[in-house]
Amino acid sequence: xxHDEPNxxxxxxxxxxxxxxxxxxxxxxxxxxxEELLVDHLEGLMxxxxxxxxxxxLATCPACAETARAYAQIQAAYRDLxxxxxxxxxxxxxxxxxRIEGLEPERFEPRRPRSGRPRSARxxxxxxxxxxxxxxxxxxxxxxxxxxxxxxxxxxxxxxxAFASGDNERALELYGGLYDDLAKRSWPxxxxxxxxxxxxxxxxxxxxxxxxxxxxALAQLHERYGPRTQGGATLVxxxxxxxxxxxxxxxKLAYERARMADSGLWDRLEGDIARLEQALEQxxxxxxxxxxxxxxxxxxxxxxxxxxxxxxxxx
Amino acid sequence: xxxxxxxxxERTDEDLMAAYSGGDLEAFEVLFARHRRALLTFxxxxxxxxxxxxxxxxxxxxRVIRARGSFDGRxxxxxxxxxxxxxxxxxGHRRKSVRAQVQSESALxxxxxxxxxGGTEGEAGPTSLDRRPAAAMVGSDPIxxxxxxxxxxxxxxxxxxxxxxxxxxxxxRERARLDYxxxxxVTGVGLATVKSRMRYALAALRRHLEDLPEVAPE
Numbered sequence: 001x002x003h004d005e006p007n008x009x010x011x012x013x014x015x016x017x018x019x020x021x022x023x024x025x026x027x028x029x030x031x032x033x034x035e036e037l038l039v040d041h042l043e044g045l046m047x048x049x050x051x052x053x054x055x056x057x058l059a060t061c062p063a064c065a066e067t068a069r070a071y072a073q074i075q076a077a078y079r080d081l082x083x084x085x086x087x088x089x090x091x092x093x094x095x096x097x098x099r100i101e102g103l104e105p106e107r108f109e110p111r112r113p114r115s116g117r118p119r120s121a122r123x124x125x126x127x128x129x130x131x132x133x134x135x136x137x138x139x140x141x142x143x144x145x146x147x148x149x150x151x152x153x154x155x156x157x158x159x160x161x162a163f164a165s166g167d168n169e170r171a172l173e174l175y176g177g178l179y180d181d182l183a184k185r186s187w188p189x190x191x192x193x194x195x196x197x198x199x200x201x202x203x204x205x206x207x208x209x210x211x212x213x214x215x216x217a218l219a220q221l222h223e224r225y226g227p228r229t230q231g232g233a234t235l236v237x238x239x240x241x242x243x244x245x246x247x248x249x250x251x252k253l254a255y256e257r258a259r260m261a262d263s264g265l266w267d268r269l270e271g272d273i274a275r276l277e278q279a280l281e282q283x284x285x286x287x288x289x290x291x292x293x294x295x296x297x298x299x300x301x302x303x304x305x306x307x308x309x310x311x312x313x314x315x
Numbered sequence: 316x317x318x319x320x321x322x323x324x325e326r327t328d329e330d331l332m333a334a335y336s337g338g339d340l341e342a343f344e345v346l347f348a349r350h351r352r353a354l355l356t357f358x359x360x361x362x363x364x365x366x367x368x369x370x371x372x373x374x375x376x377x378r379v380i381r382a383r384g385s386f387d388g389r390x391x392x393x394x395x396x397x398x399x400x401x402x403x404x405x406x407g408h409r410r411k412s413v414r415a416q417v418q419s420e421s422a423l424x425x426x427x428x429x430x431x432x433g434g435t436e437g438e439a440g441p442t443s444l445d446r447r448p449a450a451a452m453v454g455s456d457p458i459x460x461x462x463x464x465x466x467x468x469x470x471x472x473x474x475x476x477x478x479x480x481x482x483x484x485x486x487x488r489e490r491a492r493l494d495y496x497x498x499x500x501v502t503g504v505g506l507a508t509v510k511s512r513m514r515y516a517l518a519a520l521r522r523h524l525e526d527l528p529e530v531a532p533e
Contacts, residue, residue, distance in 0.1 A: 038517070039510045043495075071517045074524065078470055078489050083352025084359055090369045091351070094376045098343045101380045102335065151341065153348035192352075264469060 029057045034064045038071055080231060082196070088161035152181055156193055163200055172204045187224050195225050202237060211241045232262030236269070243276070248283070252276040328392035336383045347376060350396060357397070357490045360474050361404055361483065375403050394497040397487060401501055473523035481516035484509055 029037075034057050040046045041054060058065040159174035178197045187194055198221040205214035218238050221229050239254035255269050255276070326334070326342070328349070334342035354375065358368035378399050386395065474482055480502075487498045495513075499506045 035514065039513045067518075067521075070521050074470075074517060074520050075489065081356075081470065083356045083490075084365075084368075086351050086355050086369060086372055090373055091347075093373055094347060095344060097373075097377050098335070098347070098380050099340055102338055102340050102343070151344065153344060156348070 029053045031057075031061060031064055034058070034061070035067070038068060041068060042071060042075055085160050085164070088157065088164065091157055091161075152178065152193070155181075156197075159197075159200075163204070168204055168207050171200070172208065175201050175204065195221055195229055198224070199229075199234065202234075202241075206237070206241060206244075211245050215241050215245075230257070230261060232258045232265050235261055236265070239272070248276050248280050252280065329388045329390075332383065332386050332392055333388045336386065343380070346392075350393075353490055353492070354396070354400060357486050358400065358404070360471065360486050360490070362407070363475060367407070371400070371403055371407060374407075375400050378403065391497065393491065394493055394501055397491045397493060398501045401483075469524060470520075473520050476523050477516055477519055481512045481519065484512040485516040485520075488513060 034054060037046060037050060037054055040050070046054060058068060155174060155178055159171055159178060162168075162171035162174055175197055178193075179201060182188075182191070182194055182197060198217050202214045202217040202221070205211070205217060215238065218234060218241070221234065235254050235258035239251045239258060242248075242251035242254055252273060255273050259266050259269050259273075326345070328346060331342040331346045335346065351372070355368055355372050358371050358375075359365055362368050362371065375396070379396065382399070386392070474485070477485065483502065484498060487493050487501060488495070493501065495506055495509050499509045502509065504512075
């Protein structure tokens with residue numbers, strides 16, 4: 001791979017001599033020309049003719065096809081990474097500046113020079129009475145107004161801040177409110193905050209010991225926001241939840257899907273999968289042993305025997 | 316200017332900026348909410364340290380706030396925001412290099428004073444200047460748990476290894492989501508150069524990701 005950066009005018013690699021398109025349909029491309037087109041290919045910026053020539057080359061050149069696939073994977077992997085959340089302090093500082101600076105034109109507006117004579121004592125009393133009456137009317141009307149709900153993004157900041165500071169109880173309450181809000185708005189598609197709310201609810205429910213609810217939040221995440229949410233992180237979280245609930249087969253399946261979703265996890269999850277395989281095998285051996293002793297599910301077992309079978313996941 | 320939708324969440328960036336210029340604070344809050352994550356991530360990947368990136372984020376939005384009167388609603392907000400970000404990063408580099416020079420000089424003075432001028436231990440270690448490894452730029456994000464942390468760390472480490480100009484173009488495209496024409500305007504280089512930098516960035520990322528541990532492309 002070259003490392004210098006040629007700074008030259010763009011040249012259409014499919015038509016380097018600038019010939020009329022109609023004269024050179026599906027002109028064959030070499031690897032260098034294809035490499036130059038890779039960025040346009042990723043962004044969907046190629047013309048139809050370029051597309052045809054590009055695809056024709058990829059069909060016969062495994063190396064270029066592999067490069068195109070690798071670039072697309074890198075691009076997709078980076079785009080899927082969640083954004084970093086500014087700290088609550090930084091957010092508060094920016095908003096405070098926005099508020100203060102927003103006031104400035106009024107604050108520094110030059111005062112109008114007073115004109116006319118100074119007010120008499122009588123007119124001053126009348127002025128005070130008028131102002132008091134105005135304030136009374138204003139506050140009466142203000143108190144009659146319905147309470148304005150706090151905007152969604154402000155509540156999200158407070159939830160994020162509670163989550164970041166480890167105040168799980170408060171975070172759960174706030175994310176729960178955001179969940180209700182999103183549900184009322186029928187989960188707007190493409191909303192970047194929806195997946196964050198669901199994933200954090202899953203993590204918080206797990207921390208609170210509510211694993212069933214955590215799994216439900218993950219199921220909603222996948223259902224509402226599609227396959228892009230089925231990345232390694234959420235699948236591993238799902239696997240851990242299943243494992244903690246004793247659903248060993250479901251946990252093993254989720255670990256295997258996580259490995260498929262993120263090849264970087266392949267070796268890392270090997271131990272987890274082996275452990276679950278061993279536990280599943282042990283469970284089946286226990287069931288066989290009990291079966292050989294004449295136990296069958298729900299047929300005249302003592303409470304102790306039922307407990308034993310239940311602990312093995314057979315009741 | 317045409318009247319925008321009543322709901323601030325549905326308004327365009329340009330409309331929100333115009334509304335804030337007219338004193339609508341909520342418009343700014345929506346604008347900040349919309350861009351805060353992408354911009355902070357862009358900054359962390361550009362400057363390599365979470366704390367410095369947060370400082371820059373605040374500085375950039377302060378510049379946006381103060382320049383609200385000069386924002387021309389006919390041009391796009393996002394390229395304008397990232398042009399401000401780029402200038403703030405360059406200013407930050409300048410300040411840092413001056414500070415580093417001062418620190419370097421004072422560190423040398425302290426070293427000389429503590430060794431009594433003799434340097435008897437013969438330690439040829441680095442000065443007290445910050446020499447963080449590339450991997451140390453991975454920020455702390457509570458949501459980046461479990462496996463995502465691994466993938467994220469690998470990509471962020473690979474990004475940190477890119478030359479500055481290539482990393483800038485990659486981040487402007489993939490994080491700021493600017494199109495290539497806008498990237499060309501923001502960086503002040505030609506369109507062909509922007510695209511070639513992107514291509515070199517992708518090639519280098521691919522190479523770095525293959526070299527890093529725990530990556531097993533299928």
